[in-house]
Every structure is written in structure tokens, then in C-alpha cells.
Amino acid sequence: MEKIKPRTLSGFMELLPPQQQQMEAMMEILRRTYALYGFTPIDTPAIEAAEVLLAKGGGETEKQIYRFTKGDADLALRFDLTVPLAKYVAMHYGELAFPFRRYQIGKVYRGERAQRGRFREFYQADIDIIGDGQLDVLNEAEIPAIICRTFTAMGLRRFCICVNNRKILNGFYEMRGLGEKAGDVMRTVDKLDKIGADAVREILVDEIGVPAADADAVLAFIAITGDNAAVLSALDGYAGQNETFDTGLAELKAVTANLTAFGVPQENFRIDLTIARGLDYYTGTVYETLLPDHPEIGSVCSGGRYDNLAEYYTDRPLPGVGISIGLTRLFYVLGEQGYLNPAMNTAPADVLVLPMTDAQEPAVRLATVLRGAGIRTQLYNEKKKFKAKLAYADRLGIPYAALLGEDEIAAGKVSLKDLRTGEQVTVTPEEAPERIRRGLGSAGPVIVEPDGTKA
């Protein structure tokens, strides 16, 4: 028969089993952490009517979208989880209670130019809190706690949640009479890290037409740094001149007021006045999360406060706040940077039951006992030499082998071999699960920062 060459499309992540286990561990942490904060999971179709998905229309997105027809239906694959959320909330408004807190972890599709580390199919892991007409700022204050617990649970320690408020930026630019140029100015300021203050000043003055004194003021403003108290105190110096600014400052104070009570360590949080987030969509608090050891990666978890989730579908004002983790890219980047814990148990099973005689029943009984006790168990009965059986376990990294020879069967016992140390003990089937559980110990979390400081 003519064979077709099996291949996976470029830009699509397909992991081998050990890496998939690490990915699953990260997803499980996301589900558990999001649930701890009272978010409920939803699941929306990957395919939507193109008209619905592209209600907003235009822009880069439309070029990247996978759009096709089936019969006479004009269809498209979702390119993010925000538009489907807007559709969901507008459509099911009467059946939801507000604030509506949902999480969604799902694949989205963007037919981007293929390049290293860019994916055409990738997971996003989003949370959003949607209010009905209004939404208390305490919800915005809670977001850094969620980001912090999520990454900490994964084993990450050196990350920084950077927070700003769009109203502070907009208010400041209004104060300087730069309101109309605010968009251009923010986009330029966003390049500060890459091109430096002098180049930013040049663009502001020469290309955007900002008066030199205002350009200096902008640079002075975004140069405000320090701990929360220092930054807030510096911002107080601008207060009383612009209502938008004052509102933003009050919100920023509310967001930072309860950080300790929320369990966010000081070293994982920073007010950063250079952060604006590209999207005009955001209207208040904005978040980015950086890895200080790898600034080149950019933000691994971003989002913000918006005024109107579903304006393309409904007149009802639905303000919200949300964040998104680009999980596939994050996983890829962590792997590239050597952040994935090589000691993690990524085997398909915790123990391999090996019958050493022709008697199957004792092996089956043992496997059933182990599984009943929650131990992930493989029963191996292929006709191979003992050495080949152990090589199988070894190749998969299965930590234990349970050997059942004539002696063990006669005694109603099992020989439990730790394949990592070679140590072997003979125990009853009922004792085995606890032995194995203890021995699995703490291989550590899925992420371990490369310098050896295990979280």
C-alpha cells in the first residue's frame, strides 16, 4: 500500500508524553487555582459564525483568522477567548448571576506567519469578572493575588506583576494638553526599554510633535519608580489637576492597599507607569507579568479593566476585568529557558506490575489493589525477558516495579523495587500503596528556576 508521510503542521504544538505530562500539570494548577478564587469553568465552541466572531471587524486579526464555509454557513475558528465570552454573556445574560466570574482554558487559532515560538493553534487560559452595569474595584485588586498564586503553585518565584492604570496615564496626558496624542505617546513610551529615553524623546518631539517641555515632563513622569509608597507619593504630587487622573490614582491605591492581605509578596509586585497595554479596550487597571531573568520574553500574563465587554452584541454596559495566559507560548518559552523540572515524575504510571510466573491472577489482583488506593499502575504481561521489562520501565521513568515471583505469590507478598535506587523490599499488597506514595515524595513542582533554587 502507498504510504502517506505522517506529519504535524508547522505552528502546531504536539508534545511527546513526558512534556505533555508537564503541560497537563500546568493546566491542572490553572484549573485548581482559578477555581479557588471562585471562577466557574465555561467551554465555548472552537467554531463560531464568522459574523458573530468578527462583529468588531477589521484589523490584523481578520487577516489571521481561519475562515471557511460548510454548506452555506460562513464559519471561523475563534482567535481568542474574549469574543466568545462576550457572545456567551450577551446571549445567556438572563441566566447568569453578576458579577460573573468565569475561567476558560481552550485552544484558539491564528494563521500567523510561521516562526520559531509562534503558534497557529495555542491554548489561552483566561479569567474574567464581568459586572452588570458596575463592578467594584476590589475585583481589580484581587487579580495580582490570582496571578501570584498561579505562578507560585507552578514553582515560579522570580516573577513580577507590573500594574498601572490607564486613567492615570490618560489624565496625565490631558493635564499636559496631550490628550489627543496620548495613543501615539503611549506607544512610543512603550519602547523605552528597547530604545532608551533619548530616542523616545526624539520621536515624541520630532515625529509626534510634542513640545520639548512636555516631552521632558512625560519622561520625568514615567521615570517615577520605587516601592508602592514612593510611587504613590510621587503621583500624589500630580493630584487635583485632572479628574480622570485622580480617579485612576484612587483606583491604583485601592489595588495596592490590600496586597499583603491578599498574600502577594512585595518582591512579586510593582507599580510600573510605563505599562499601557496596546489595546484601547482597557480603561483602568492594567497588568503585565514579567520574568526579571528573561525580559526578552515579554509579559507571560496580561490583562486589565475594561468598560464594555459585549458592546457589539448588546447595549447593556458590562464592565469587567480579566487576564490571559498564553499557555502554549509560556510552556514553549519555559522549556527553551530550561525552567521545566527534569526531576518531575512524568511517567505514565507510578508502578509497573511484573508477573514473573505464568500466574496472571495475583498480578491482576495486585494491580486492582494499587489502583483502588489511587496508585497509577501499569500491568505488564508482554512476553519479554526480565531485562527488557525493566528497560521498558526505565525508559518511561516509572519509579517502581512490583515483582511477583513464585515466592512472593506463595507468601501473599510482593517485591517492590525502587527503580531509581535499586532498593527492594517485600511487603503485602495492602502495604504497597503507602510505600509507593511515600517514595514518590516531592520531585518538586513543574517549574524549577535554573539556578537550582527549587520553589
Add this chain to the structure above:
Amino acid sequence: MEKIKPRTLSGFMELLPPQQQQMEAMMEILRRTYALYGFTPIDTPAIEAAEVLLAKGGGETEKQIYRFTKGDADLALRFDLTVPLAKYVAMHYGELAFPFRRYQIGKVYRGERAQRGRFREFYQADIDIIGDGQLDVLNEAEIPAIICRTFTAMGLRRFCICVNNRKILNGFYEMRGLGEKAGDVMRTVDKLDKIGADAVREILVDEIGVPAADADAVLAFIAITGDNAAVLSALDGYAGQNETFDTGLAELKAVTANLTAFGVPQENFRIDLTIARGLDYYTGTVYETLLPDHPEIGSVCSGGRYDNLAEYYTDRPLPGVGISIGLTRLFYVLGEQGYLNPAMNTAPADVLVLPMTDAQEPAVRLATVLRGAGIRTQLYNEKKKFKAKLAYADRLGIPYAALLGEDEIAAGKVSLKDLRTGEQVTVTPEEAPERIRRGLGSAGPVIVEPDGTKA
């Protein structure tokens, strides 16, 4: 602004939060149970090259497939998880250890005619065990244990795993000289439940041209019923006449030999000689799982043994055994039949923290303590009347409210109100998690059979 009507395509399941929680509970059970049996998760793209996905070509499938182009790429959405598995194993052969045991839970796409209970996007939850050239029959014997533990964990009790062996059927038909007609005969016999023995006999004789004596023999053969011992004993009466039959009988005996050791109760298992599974793909043991109270639903978990997983991609023989649960349809059917437990906790949180004063910090601290102890906690700070706050909790079915008034804050305590009973106790924040955990108790599993027998 002109509004677009938000809608979800017909044939696509989109659940409200309480139902989604039930679906997630089922998925979690599937992941956990499959992992207990040593299966490792994999994840493959929803989009594949059309050439790869349609290597087998032809048939009903091709008409239903979502196929489209992007740039010059001819693409298609996967219509099952078996073809992607074949691709995966053929492609990554050198990096896998065999037997390769994988599970995959993912969405697949079939552009079927829309009708009630039929879905165009649906989850399949598959397990397969793939051997490299050979695969021991004990793997086939293990499958009923996995099916049994999965459904039992969900709360289902009245289900029957029906097992047959294609070699027994093929061997029997060869014995009667009906080898070439076996396919047509099996398809007819498959209608036995629907049309009855007389009609089956008529089709066999008149349409397929089976001699009357042979038609009677076929009907006598498939009429063999009883417990395992009785059926096996009746089958022994046919032994020694056909090699294929004898091999099949030996396999069937191996599959039934260790049922008790595998923990499969007698009432959940039956040898059923009428089961053939439509696909020519299967070559040995075949499985179907029926709900005796709802035969009209058909099989909710099916599969079997096959000789060659990836023949379209590689010359390497890769025999395997696998089963598939059509999760979306199963969930839909369970809901229709009233099998989903209405008492299950489907709230987004276990407790709603309600600040009763303007002091936010004690509420935030309490929420952090609760979350740290693994309690799913929502912090509610919207400016509403107390009654509206409780109505919010009530609407979502959140079981507990944690009230923080002036007295509680002064005493360093919290009033914990059980919203189901109205009972209220005042405890310290540290005592609260255990109180809540105990109170959540056992609302029961996700499935409860309608007559009130809770599993």
C-alpha cells in the same frame, strides 16, 4: 452602534455554568481513571493536513469533514482521535516505548445533518494500548475494568459491558461456509434487537442468500446467552472445527478469566455474541457498554482489538486495543434521562465572603486563609443590600456565606452561615475551612440513577 445578534451554531454544545461543572466533573473522573491504569495523556492539533487526515479516504466521513484552505495549505479538522493517534505513533515511533498506553480527551468535528442530540463538535475520550508488532491479550482483558471503574466513579451502577470476539464470529461463519457473506450476515444480525429473529432470518435467506439451515444455525448461535460459564461452555461445543474460532474462543476465555481479580462485578459484564461493531477495523475482542434501562441510547463506550493502527502511514505492524466514549453525546443523553445529580455542588465557590462594614482588609485576609486551605472562595464587595448579596449566593447555589460585621472583626472571628439550612456559627478564620469542608459533605457523584438509588 448596530448590534450583531449573539448566537451559537446549531449542533455545538455550549453549557450554562452548573451543567459545565457537571461536565468538568466527568472529565476529571476520566482523566483520573485513565491515569490510574497507566495511560499517559497526549494532545494533538484539531487541524491537520487534509492529506494526512484522509489517508484512509472515502466513506461517509469524508462528506462530513470540515475541510478548508489557508494560503496554499489544504487543511481539515479531525473527525476522531484514532487517525491523529495513528499519525502520532507512526511519526514519533522512535521516541515512544511500547506497549504505548495513551489517553486523549478532545474535541472532534463532523459536519453532520443537524438533529436533536447530534453534535458537530463533540468530545471524545479515548484510550488505546498500542503494541510494537505484538500485544498480549491481558491488555484486552483489562479494558472492562477500566470501563467499569470509570462509570462507577461517575455514579452509574446499572450498565453492562458487553463483550464478543470477532474471531469467534468469523470462525463460526467460516465453519458454515459463510465466510464471504460474514459481513452482510453480521450487519443483519446486528438488527436482531430492533426487528426480531424472524425478520433477521428472512433477510438472511431471501436477501443475502444464506441457506435456510445455515440461517437457523446462525440464529441458534447468536441465541446463546447466559452467564460467562454457560456461554463459554456452549461455545466449547463448536471448538475444534476452525482455527480462527478456536483462537477467538481462547481469547474470550482470557478476557473473562480475571474479571473478579480486575474488580468487575458480574452484573456489569456479559458475553454477547450479537455484538460485532460495524467497523472492519476490529479483529478480536469487541466491546459495547449499554444502559439496560435505556437500550435506545445504544452503546455509551465502545471499541475493540485491531491489528494495524497506522497502516496508511507505516509498514510497521502496530496492533492495539482501544475504547472511546462520546462524551458530549453521553452528557446530553444523561441530562435528557434525568441522570445528572441535581444535588451536586455546581456553584462557582464553596463560600462567599461578605464584608458587612467598610473595612476590606479583614475580608481579604479571611478569603486568603480560606483559599490557602483549599476552599473555593468568592470575595463579594459590590455595593448592594444584604438581601441582594444573599440572593446572589442563593442563585449560584453557593453553600456558605462568611459574614464579617463589626462584632466579628473586633473578636477576630467570622460568622459562617450555611445557606442551605440557615444555621449560623461564629468561628475563627482558621477554624472555618474545616467547618466548610465537613459541611460540603457528600452531595453524591455527578450521576445519580433516577429511581433514587444513589451510588
